[in-house]
Amino acid sequence: MLTGKQKRYLRSQAHHLSPIFQVGKTGVNENMVSQIDDALEKRELIKVSVLQNCLEDKNDVAQDLAEGSGAHIVQIIGNTIVLYKESMENKQINLP
Secondary structure, three states, rough: OHHHHHHHHHHHHHHHOOOEEOOOOOOOHHHHHHHHHHHHHOOOEEEEEEEOOOOOOOEEEEEEHHHOOEEEEEEEEEOOEEEEOOOOOOOOOOOO
């Protein structure tokens, strides 16, 4: 579990990132979860955009993605989800 200070630090790091995944009408599927897991291993911190035609609630989408990939939800703002997962091989972010 991330502390408030760690989440604040990760939000500041994610501010300049662009969303690299989009969740659309089909919602979350296993292929998407595995791709997000791979991206988290390489980058540690990613943004996911939830499109307006997505039938699921953005909070449910965030929960599904976090549980499937073993990541932490840093922030849900608007239709954008910020996810963090510590990398085993490519550690780049040192949390306070």
